[in-house]
Amino acid sequence: MAYALAGGALAVVALFTLYPAGYALVGSLYTLSPILPTSFAGLANYALIFDSPYFGFALRTTSVLALATVPAVLLLGLLVAVMLNRPFRGATLVKVVILLPWTIPAATGGVMWKGVFADSWGALNAVLYDLGAVHNYVPWLTTPRLAFLATTTAQIWAQFPLAAVLLLAAMQAIPGELYEAAALDGAGGLRSFAAITLPHLQPMLVVVTLFEILVALTAFDMIFALTGGGPGTATTVLSYFIWAESFKMLSFGKGLALATIIAGLSVVLIAALMRLMPREALVGEGR
Amino acid sequence: MGDKVDNRRSEAEWTRREFLKLAGAGAAFAALGGAGVVSLPRAVLAGPKVINLNFTVWSYSIDTIQDNINKFQTTYNNAITVKLNDVPWPQYHETMVNRLSSKTALHVLYNGGDWLPEFARAGWVVPLEDYLPRARTYYAPKIVGYALQDMTYNGKMYGLPYYADITTFQYNAKLLKDKGVAHPPTTWEELTDQAKFLRGKGIESPMAFEFAVGLPTTYDNFTAMMFGRGGEWFDKDLNPIFDQPNSAARQQLTWLADMVKQKLATVLPHETDVVKAMNTGKHVYTVLWNYNLADANNAAVHPLAGQFKAALMPGSTHETQGQCKFYNLTRYAVDQGQETVDGALKFIEYFGGEYKGQYAIAKRWAVEKGLGFGQLPLFEDADVKKSFGQWIDFDMFKLQASKARARRHAVWEGIFGEFARVQLVRAISGEAPVDETIGAMAQKVKELRAQFK
Numbered sequence: 001m002a003y004a005l006a007g008g009a010l011a012v013v014a015l016f017t018l019y020p021a022g023y024a025l026v027g028s029l030y031t032l033s034p035i036l037p038t039s040f041a042g043l044a045n046y047a048l049i050f051d052s053p054y055f056g057f058a059l060r061t062t063s064v065l066a067l068a069t070v071p072a073v074l075l076l077g078l079l080v081a082v083m084l085n086r087p088f089r090g091a092t093l094v095k096v097v098i099l100l101p102w103t104i105p106a107a108t109g110g111v112m113w114k115g116v117f118a119d120s121w122g123a124l125n126a127v128l129y130d131l132g133a134v135h136n137y138v139p140w141l142t143t144p145r146l147a148f149l150a151t152t153t154a155q156i157w158a159q160f161p162l163a164a165v166l167l168l169a170a171m172q173a174i175p176g177e178l179y180e181a182a183a184l185d186g187a188g189g190l191r192s193f194a195a196i197t198l199p200h201l202q203p204m205l206v207v208v209t210l211f212e213i214l215v216a217l218t219a220f221d222m223i224f225a226l227t228g229g230g231p232g233t234a235t236t237v238l239s240y241f242i243w244a245e246s247f248k249m250l251s252f253g254k255g256l257a258l259a260t261i262i263a264g265l266s267v268v269l270i271a272a273l274m275r276l277m278p279r280e281a282l283v284g285e286g287r
Numbered sequence: 288m289g290d291k292v293d294n295r296r297s298e299a300e301w302t303r304r305e306f307l308k309l310a311g312a313g314a315a316f317a318a319l320g321g322a323g324v325v326s327l328p329r330a331v332l333a334g335p336k337v338i339n340l341n342f343t344v345w346s347y348s349i350d351t352i353q354d355n356i357n358k359f360q361t362t363y364n365n366a367i368t369v370k371l372n373d374v375p376w377p378q379y380h381e382t383m384v385n386r387l388s389s390k391t392a393l394h395v396l397y398n399g400g401d402w403l404p405e406f407a408r409a410g411w412v413v414p415l416e417d418y419l420p421r422a423r424t425y426y427a428p429k430i431v432g433y434a435l436q437d438m439t440y441n442g443k444m445y446g447l448p449y450y451a452d453i454t455t456f457q458y459n460a461k462l463l464k465d466k467g468v469a470h471p472p473t474t475w476e477e478l479t480d481q482a483k484f485l486r487g488k489g490i491e492s493p494m495a496f497e498f499a500v501g502l503p504t505t506y507d508n509f510t511a512m513m514f515g516r517g518g519e520w521f522d523k524d525l526n527p528i529f530d531q532p533n534s535a536a537r538q539q540l541t542w543l544a545d546m547v548k549q550k551l552a553t554v555l556p557h558e559t560d561v562v563k564a565m566n567t568g569k570h571v572y573t574v575l576w577n578y579n580l581a582d583a584n585n586a587a588v589h590p591l592a593g594q595f596k597a598a599l600m601p602g603s604t605h606e607t608q609g610q611c612k613f614y615n616l617t618r619y620a621v622d623q624g625q626e627t628v629d630g631a632l633k634f635i636e637y638f639g640g641e642y643k644g645q646y647a648i649a650k651r652w653a654v655e656k657g658l659g660f661g662q663l664p665l666f667e668d669a670d671v672k673k674s675f676g677q678w679i680d681f682d683m684f685k686l687q688a689s690k691a692r693a694r695r696h697a698v699w700e701g702i703f704g705e706f707a708r709v710q711l712v713r714a715i716s717g718e719a720p721v722d723e724t725i726g727a728m729a730q731k732v733k734e735l736r737a738q739f740k
Binding site: 031034035036053118119120121135136139141142143144228229230231232233234244247248249250 | 377380381384385387388405408409491492498499500501553554555556560563564569701702705706709710712713714715716717718719727738739
């Protein structure tokens, strides 16, 4: 019975994880294109990727995006969770509103942010112009650095609500007696936060960090809708690069090779992070 | 009470015996009827056969297309029905590649010169002249050169024009005159001088361009400007010449990057943004597909309508790019048999050719939307002249059209175009030096030539 149950689960994993991964791995060794005959390419697709400067650009852009968004999402999520952890009138409504960005599909969010950042008709330029802060519109989406800033802003906006909700759930699981005891010992709000809240949040912070790193590594739909990877390659992240190689360059073999590389990078990165984390941070032991 | 209920049930519901009786009677009736039907002639049996076509376009003026389809269907008494599918313009190429390679049911599609070699070599589309010989004998001599070139691959004509247009240099004539400039620039360098002068007169960024990595038009706009200098991407054997030390492409990209760096030019992500921006009075010059001038001068929509004119493309030769988008018959349609092909040919001819002596659909696009046309008779059509005359000097339009040519198309141009526009935007936005981006494009050509040899 136990084997049957395990077998069912394994079959699901095999069908939805192992088969696609295996298909990608095998496909990455072929020249696969709708307009060329299929042929075995060995490691040529990988060689082309590593030779291409665009892989380096995309890797760098993805890394910078992760470095910019993950800490910001964590900090903002934590701040919002702390605010929501205190009872106040209309708290439920505020929680719903704060969660809203996370519930909006990323592509829709991208279009909305395009409405904010669009150079000639965007809301942000209109506000800045009305306030007299600018005399001509700011080219948010057509200047490389500004386009990256816009992308980062949109990504943080889309991601922080989930972090806030997860951290809030973890906060609400902390026994109230601990705070009462700390208060009796004369600890103030900040001291209690540092000595009680943060240690109890550690496992959830680890989970959220890992999740957000993965989100940054696989970011695609928001960027596709907001900047289309541009201007130039300024917001071309690895996932967008996979899409462009596959569907713009019609080189599915190369796209699969890229996907394999990114999957490998993700596994290595997560394994390294988990090794670096103290064990109690992961399992909540030692409290 | 209980009896009443039972009686009612026996009236309303069938017993198994009643059902079997009825089924038996029905089967006997069907058998008799069937025997009678079999004895009828095949034509009567089949009734009027309806040909169903799938027609795929990019998303532009869908209401007008559907209205044209309705008229076509009525003309043929609904014996041919056409289902319209549209795909966003920025994703048209890759979407069609995937649909065609997966043998999606698709009979007629919009195609363009840049994708024709790729689609034709893959066997997804077929030459129109092989199925409609008068395409070559009757229509081809009546089609403007650049349009015919864009519809031709390996010497075969693949379609009839949906529209054929030229890219034009457009400017705000009133603003230019008000600021004290007597005439539009004739070279790009003169444009720089005028732009600097205009900045001194309060026009911060005199030029506005449409460039975005997601838009195929980016490649078109740059090509047209480069043609103004007499340039070309490839030689006759499709070897790259754009990467030569002093090529027109290198000169033009350097000029563009400098203009943007000096903030004399503003880059916008779509032609509609450019038209709106031109109508703010903050810009004087732009380069766009000509039909945008009709929009810019539309008084019902834009505040500065009537102030915009076209001038010859700056540069040494004043050439520009002409192109044609056309109705193309698919291999899938051919595989469905002669009746389907006949239906599709009627549709293509109604839309891109003559019907009762009129190029009705092409003329409608020209008169209502300002789209250019490939059919030479329309250059002399009084209605078209009158309509165009409301937003462009028609003689200037004809002069610029006479200096237009199509690009040389390689089988891998669809892919190269995607790559090139990223590089163009990298250079224009200052993300990478011009030489680096030109080098990257040349390297890509080398790779593609090796792949497709």
